Each structure stands twice: as structure tokens, then as C-alpha cells.
Amino acid sequence: MANIKLNEQKIQQIESICKDFNHEKGELINVLHKTQSLLGYLPAEVQEVIAKNLNCSVAHVYGVVTFYSFFTMIPKGEFPISICMGTACYVRGAEKVLDEFKRILEIPVGHTTPDGKFSLSCLRCVGACGLAPVVLVGEKVYGRVSPDGVKDIIKEYK
Amino acid sequence: MEMINVKIDNKNIQVAPGTTILEAAKSVGINIPTLCYLHLHDFNITNKPAGCRVCVVEVKGRRNLAPACATDCFDGMEVNTHNIRVLNSRKTVLELILSDHPTDCLVCSKSGNCELQTLAQDLGIRQIQYQGEQSKYREDTSPAIIRDVDKCIMCRRCEVMCNEVQTVGVLSAVNRGFMSVVAPAFEMNLDHSVCTYCGQCVAVCPTGALTEVDHTNQVIRALADPSKTVIVQTAPAVRVALGEEFGIEAGTSVTGKMVSALRNLGFDYVFDTDFAADLTIMEEGTELLDRITRHLQGDKSVKLPLLTSCCPGWVNFFEHQFPEMNDIPSTARSPQQMFGAIAKTYFAEKLGINRENLVVVSIMPCLAKKYECQRDEFSTNGNPDVDFAVSTRELAHLIKQANIDFTTLPEEDFDRPMGESTGASVIFGTTGGVIEAAVRTAYEVFTGKTLTKVDFEQLRGMEWIRHATVDFDGTPIHIGIAHGLGNARKLLQDIKDGNSMFHAIEIMACPGGCIGGGGQPLHHGDTSILLARQKALYTEDLGKDLRKSHENPYIQQLYADFLGKPMSEKAHHLLHTHYFDKSKPAEIAE
Numbered sequence: 189m190a191n192i193k194l195n196e197q198k199i200q201q202i203e204s205i206c207k208d209f210n211h212e213k214g215e216l217i218n219v220l221h222k223t224q225s226l227l228g229y230l231p232a233e234v235q236e237v238i239a240k241n242l243n244c245s246v247a248h249v250y251g252v253v254t255f256y257s258f259f260t261m262i263p264k265g266e267f268p269i270s271i272c273m274g275t276a277c278y279v280r281g282a283e284k285v286l287d288e289f290k291r292i293l294e295i296p297v298g299h300t301t302p303d304g305k306f307s308l309s310c311l312r313c314v315g316a317c318g319l320a321p322v323v324l325v326g327e328k329v330y331g332r333v334s335p336d337g338v339k340d341i342i343k344e345y346k
Numbered sequence: 347m348e349m350i351n352v353k354i355d356n357k358n359i360q361v362a363p364g365t366t367i368l369e370a371a372k373s374v375g376i377n378i379p380t381l382c383y384l385h386l387h388d389f390n391i392t393n394k395p396a397g398c399r400v401c402v403v404e405v406k407g408r409r410n411l412a413p414a415c416a417t418d419c420f421d422g423m424e425v426n427t428h429n430i431r432v433l434n435s436r437k438t439v440l441e442l443i444l445s446d447h448p449t450d451c452l453v454c455s456k457s458g459n460c461e462l463q464t465l466a467q468d469l470g471i472r473q474i475q476y477q478g479e480q481s482k483y484r485e486d487t488s489p490a491i492i493r494d495v496d497k498c499i500m501c502r503r504c505e506v507m508c509n510e511v512q513t514v515g516v517l518s519a520v521n522r523g524f525m526s527v528v529a530p531a532f533e534m535n536l537d538h539s540v541c542t543y544c545g546q547c548v549a550v551c552p553t554g555a556l557t558e559v560d561h562t563n564q565v566i567r568a569l570a571d572p573s574k575t576v577i578v579q580t581a582p583a584v585r586v587a588l589g590e591e592f593g594i595e596a597g598t599s600v601t602g603k604m605v606s607a608l609r610n611l612g613f614d615y616v617f618d619t620d621f622a623a624d625l626t627i628m629e630e631g632t633e634l635l636d637r638i639t640r641h642l643q644g645d646k647s648v649k650l651p652l653l654t655s656c657c658p659g660w661v662n663f664f665e666h667q668f669p670e671m672n673d674i675p676s677t678a679r680s681p682q683q684m685f686g687a688i689a690k691t692y693f694a695e696k697l698g699i700n701r702e703n704l705v706v707v708s709i710m711p712c713l714a715k716k717y718e719c720q721r722d723e724f725s726t727n728g729n730p731d732v733d734f735a736v737s738t739r740e741l742a743h744l745i746k747q748a749n750i751d752f753t754t755l756p757e758e759d760f761d762r763p764m765g766e767s768t769g770a771s772v773i774f775g776t777t778g779g780v781i782e783a784a785v786r787t788a789y790e791v792f793t794g795k796t797l798t799k800v801d802f803e804q805l806r807g808m809e810w811i812r813h814a815t816v817d818f819d820g821t822p823i824h825i826g827i828a829h830g831l832g833n834a835r836k837l838l839q840d841i842k843d844g845n846s847m848f849h850a851i852e853i854m855a856c857p858g859g860c861i862g863g864g865g866q867p868l869h870h871g872d873t874s875i876l877l878a879r880q881k882a883l884y885t886e887d888l889g890k891d892l893r894k895s896h897e898n899p900y901i902q903q904l905y906a907d908f909l910g911k912p913m914s915e916k917a918h919h920l921l922h923t924h925y926f927d928k929s930k931p932a933e934i935a936e
Contacts, residue, residue: 232531232532235531235532244515245509245516245518245531246515246531246532247516247517247518247520247529247530247531248515248518250520250531250532250533251518251519251520254520254521254522255519255520255521255522257522
């Protein structure tokens with residue numbers, strides 16, 4: 189985990205999110221949701237600020253963050269890679285494509301490469317089943333990806 | 347009140363609405379087994395997540411089985427608690443729990459006292475049909491508490507104690523499904539967290555997931571070392587609980603047998619923390635009177651109320667959570683540490699030995715005491731004032747290992763000088779006791795009159811927060827008492843907000859005070875045991891010839907020979923301390 193020092197402006201933004209939810213403990217999930225869309229992830233310091241503002245324990249906040257797979261404590265890479273694991277993509281070999289990404293980038297799903305360039309995640313159906321298996325890099329869609337094609341995709345962003 | 351009729355195992359019962367099946371069954375002698383359920387009746391603490399499903403019963407007309415702990419009775423309800431469907435379900439549930447639990451019971455420190463083990467026995471589990479992956483997690487050892495979450499069954503009792511009762515907020519369930527564990531934030535180790543080591547999580551853990559750090563081997567080694575003089579002190583709450591470990595009825599005071607057992611164990615001198623409790627009253631009482639007198643004279647710089655500082659869990663709590671108020675608690679060290687400081691100076695001098703050759707062992711009802719005696723400020727040149735603090739439970743193990751038949755031991759008396767104590771010090775072990783002891787002495791010093799009645803009933807009881815006004819010969823002294831750190835927090839917040847009307851507040855971290863400490867024999871949810879221990883302490887106080895700390899002749903001698911007077915420079919050096927700002931940002935586990 190990188191040593192992130194939150195700047196004053198970020199802290200204020202988080203505090204204002206908490207305020208929007210009346211500092212209510214019961215709104216923790218909503219607060220985390222908003223904060224993650226602001227920062228992209230929920231590092232420890234952010235959880236501390238939220239716990240303090242909602243008057244609950246940091247352990248509780250951490251418990252919620254680790255319970256829901258949507259929340260992440262790892263920052264997304266510069267180029268977030270998502271592999272569709274929907275039914276159509278899956279039966280057309282998405283898992284092999286995913287394995288190839290994992291092998292080349294040397295990271296498991298949900299993680300980011302040490303240089304901060306790529307992060308890897310799975311998603312369910314982007315509505316392009318005709319192109320299965322589908323991979324997204326940022327907003328760009330790649331269709332009919334084969335394991336052999338993975339290294340070429342990565343090369344585009346190196 | 348309108349009663350409702352229910353039938354449990356063919357017994358007709360009338361219960362009040364809102365009664366659970368579990369409670370209704372219990373009232374007619376049907377003990378439905380439970381595991382995650384915890385109900386501390388006298389403290390109004392309940393944990394019933396209905397998570398373990400061990401207490402399932404069949405309710406006529408209901409499709410699935412119902413958890414008895416969390417299902418209310420209704421009029422006309424018919425319940426079966428042990429038909430074949432129920433028994434099969436209950437066993438399956440238990441086997442599934444056991445399938446992800448280590449089976450090293452023989453060498454588990456909780457063996458013989460484990461609720462999961464007892465349940466497996468009671469239900470006659472002889473094999474675990476479900477074999478599969480077992481969760482593995484690192485063991486976390488702190489100065490006082492060990493977390494071995496592989497043995498955790500996710501009952502969440504510890505969370506209730508840590509978060510709702512103590513409001514310390516260290517423990518929470520984290521992660522999900524098979525990966526879920528109860529852990530501090532960011533899965534850091536306990537010693538990086540704001541854990542106070544109060545040990546209430548340990549006191550309620552049904553398995554060996556949360557246990558104390560065992561120091562019995564160090565004690566045995568010290569006792570075997572001929573170059574060491576080993577002395578022992580015993581906290582007041584130990585003597586009214588130790589007997590339970592040997593099948594003696596709860597609430598029986600076993601002081602004499604305990605002394606005898608300690609002598610048999612080989613301790614060179616058997617002393618009493620009560621002696622140091624009397625000393626605490628001399629110092630803390632003087633400090634209180636000093637603050638009150640200055641306050642009455644109009645000195646605005648005086649910090650009131652004075653907060654007691656005997657409880658190390660409480661000290662950790664305010665250092666972590668209210669560091670800005672570090673100047674309010676009494677600077678008096680706890681009795682354990684006062685004893686250690688006097689033992690390694692005054693008594694070592696008397697014996698003519700170096701402090702390095704004197705080993706001080708304390709028997710404590712407490713786990714935070716283990717941490718307290720390891721604090722840097724309580725050692726000289728790396729040699730601690732108190733070398734080892736062992737719990738009441740650990741003492742019972744020591745006695746058993748030494749082949750001592752506790753129940754047939756003769757009654758013996760403590761050694762002198764540090765074994766003499768008054769009734770005031772005995773009641774240190776219960777909520778309300780420290781402040782009552784302080785009042786007995788402070789009254790006489792302040793008014794110059796002799797107390798005719800030393801019992802202050804208005805300070806006694808088990809309510810979470812109590813207050814009373816004691817008349818100091820025309821001067822009303824307002825006293826507050828809280829036990830359980832969540833209640834302490836309320837009084838602290840009042841002080842912070844400027845709304846506190848008290849001159850002095852006694853705080854103990856554990857429910858009931860030290861009698862309910864994290865190192866005591868396990869009560870397994872039966873709080874009548876704590877009430878019995880409390881009663882035994884007041885009975886012991888009543889039986890003492892001397893019941894005011896300042897009347898202890900050996901305390902008087904200690905001041906005459908060594909310390910001078912209370913709050914003297916020497917007393918300050920040896921018997922007082924200061925507090926630290928330990929509020930900490932989250933650190934991330936390696």
C-alpha cells in the first residue's frame with residue numbers, strides 16, 4: 189500500500205460528502221460510494237476521515253469496505269482493463285483471455301501493476317455479445333479477443 | 347400483564363409476550379443449546395445474531411426450523427426442541443462449524459472451558475463428515491491478548507463487548523464469506539490498534555480464538571531459580587473468584603487457601619495488592635483533597651473532577667481516545683504498580699538484595715495488567731517493577747500443575763509488612779469500591795472527625811452509571827461512578843462539554859469492576875456469579891478489624907520509615923505517573 193498523504197482539499201471534499209448524508213452512520217455505504225467515485229478508491233486514510241465524521245469505528249468502515257467487492261482500497265491503473273465474464277464471453281473463452289492478462293501483467297484480478305499503468309478487473313456483459321469475448325481498456329472496446337491477441341493490446345499502451 | 351400460552355416439549359407454559367422460545371424453555375428446565383447467543387442479564391447486554399443456528403427448534407405450522415434465541419413466543423405456539431429433525435439439523439450445523447475449526451483441542455489453552463467443545467460433547471459428535479478447506483490466518487500476539495482467528499466461529503460476541511459495551515471499536519468482521527474474520531481496522535495487529543486490553547472479548551469468547559498471553563512458564567522458571575527471591579501480590583478480586591476454578595461455589599472467599607497455595611508454589615513472600623490499595627488511597631485521597639481544597643479556595647486552575655487511575659484498561663482508553671484530557675485523572679499509579687515500586691526499593695533494601703534479584707509476580711483478575719507492567723515508565727534500567735502479571739485463571743493452572751489439592755488446603759495469612767490490609771482495600775475489586783475506600787479516608791482527613799459508619803451504601807450497586815453526594819461535614823462532595831468503558835465515555839464527554847458536576851469519578855473498564863475482569867474464571871454468561879463475587883468482597887470488608895486505609899499500621903510505618911508523607915517527592919517519584927497521547931493514525935498491517 190502506497191503511503192498516501194491526503195491533501196486538505198480532499199479531506200474537505202470527503203467531509204462535505206459526509207455532511208450531505210447528515211453524518212449518519214446508516215449512510216456509510218452511500219458515503220463510501222460517493223467517495224470512491226471521487227477518488228477512484230478508498231485508502232486507509234480516507235476510511236479514517238469517514239469513520240471520524242460518521243462517528244463510527246474505523247474497523248467498522250473497513251469491515252464494510254472489505255465486504256462489498258465494489259469497494260476497493262487499491263487505486264485503478266492509468267489504463268483499467270476489464271474482461272467481460274458474461275455468459276456469451278465466458279463460453280467463447282474469456283477465462284483464457286483473462287489468464288493471459290494475469291500472466292503478462294503479473295497481477296491478480298482487482299490489482300494494479302506496480303508502475304500504476306494497468307489494473308485488471310472483471311465485469312458482466314457490456315451488451316456487445318456479438319463481439320464475444322470482449323475486453324475494455326478504459327472506454328475502448330476490443331472484440332473477439334483471443335489469448336494470442338492479449339500482448340498486442342497491452343503493447344498499444346506501453 | 348396478559349400472558350400467552352405455549353407448549354414446549356409437551357409442557358404447557360405461560361409466558362409474557364416478547365419472551366423468546368429460549369427463555370420460555372429455560373423457565374421450565376429445558377436448556378436449548380446455544381453458541382453465538384450471549385445474554386448478560388444484570389448488565390442488559392445481549393448478542394443474538396441467530397448466526398450459528400445451533401439453537402434451532404421445530405415450531406408447529408412453520409416450514410423451516412426457528413432459532414430459539416431470536417424467535418418470540420406467540421399464543422398457542424407448539425415447540426419441539428429435540429425431535430429427530432431438530433437433532434439432525436443441529437448436529438449438521440455443528441459439524442459444518444467444526445469442519446472449519448482446528449481439532450487440536452488437547453493442546454488448546456481453552457480446552458475444558460470451551461463452549462464449542464462442550465457442545466460437541468453434549469451432542470455426541472464423534473466424527474466430522476464434512477472435510478474441506480480450512481481457513482488460515484496469521485496469529486496475532488499482543489502484550490496481553492492472543493488472537494487465533496482460525497478458532498473463531500464468528501459468533502460476534504467480542505464485537506458486542508468491544509463496540510457496544512466498551513465503545514473501543516477495535517474489532518469488526520471484515521472480508522466476506524469463507525474469508526471473513528474478526529479483526530481490527532486494516533487487519534493490523536492488536537498492539538497497533540486502540541485496543542485497551544480490557545479483555546472483555548476474551549471473557550466472552552466461546553472458543554480459543556481470543557485468549558490471554560500465558561506467563562505461567564516464566565513464573566515457574568523464576569521460582570526454580572535459586573538466585574532469585576520471588577514475591578507475589580494478589581489483587582482483591584482474585585480471592586473471591588479463584589475458588590470457582592476448583593469447583594467451589596461462586597462468591598466464596600478463598601483468601602486463606604490462596605495464600606497457602608502460593609506458599610506451596612514456592613513464593614518466598616506472599617503479599618497482598620490490598621496493601622498497595624491502601625497506599626493508593628493515601629496518595630489518591632490526598633490528591634483529591636488537595637484539588638478539592640484548592641477548588642473551594644477559588645483556584646481556577648484546579649482540574650476537577652478527579653478521575654481514578656487504578657484501572658489500566660481505563661488508562662489505555664483515555665490515552666487513546668481522550669488524550670486532551672490526560673491532566674484530569676489522578677496521577678497515582680495503580681495498586682499493582684505501587685506495589686512493584688515499593689517492593690523493588692523499600693522491600694529489596696530491607697532484604698539487602700538488588701532489584702534484579704527480586705522477582706515480583708502479581709496475580710490479577712485483569713489482562714490489561716499484563717500490558718501495564720510492561721510499560722517503559724514502570725521500570726528502572728530495564729528492570730520492571732512488576733515482572734509478570736498472571737491472571738486468576740493462570741494461577742489456577744499453576745496450582746493444578748503443582749499437584750496442590752486446593753480444596754483441602756489450610757487457611758494461612760499473608761506475610762508482613764506488605765500483606766497487611768484494611769477492608770477499604772478489599773473492596774477495590776468491585777465497581778464503587780475504590781471511591782468508597784477513598785471517601786472513608788478523605789472524610790476523616792478533611793473533617794478531622796472519625797467516621798461512625800464506614801459503609802457508604804449509596805456508592806454500591808451494579809447500575810452502569812451511579813452518582814451520590816457525600817456530606818463532608820457540611821461540604822457536599824459529588825461522586826460519580828461508571829463501569830464499562832462505554833459508560834466512562836459518557837461521563838468523559840460530559841466533562842469535555844463542561845457539564846460534569848462531580849468532584850471525583852471512579853471508573854473501571856470491566857462490567858462489575860475487577861470482579862468481572864478479563865482474567866477471571868469464565869462466567870459463561872451467568873452474571874449472578876459476578877454479583878456473588880461482589881457480595882463476597884463486601885463481606886470480607888465487614889470482617890476486617892481495620893476498614894480505613896490510613897489506619898493500616900504497615901502503611902503508617904512505610905511513610906514513617908521511607909516515604910515521608912503522601913505526595914512527598916519520594917512518593918511522587920515512586921507512586922505517581924503521567925499519561926501519554928496515544929491517539930494514533932491507522933497503521934497498515936504488514
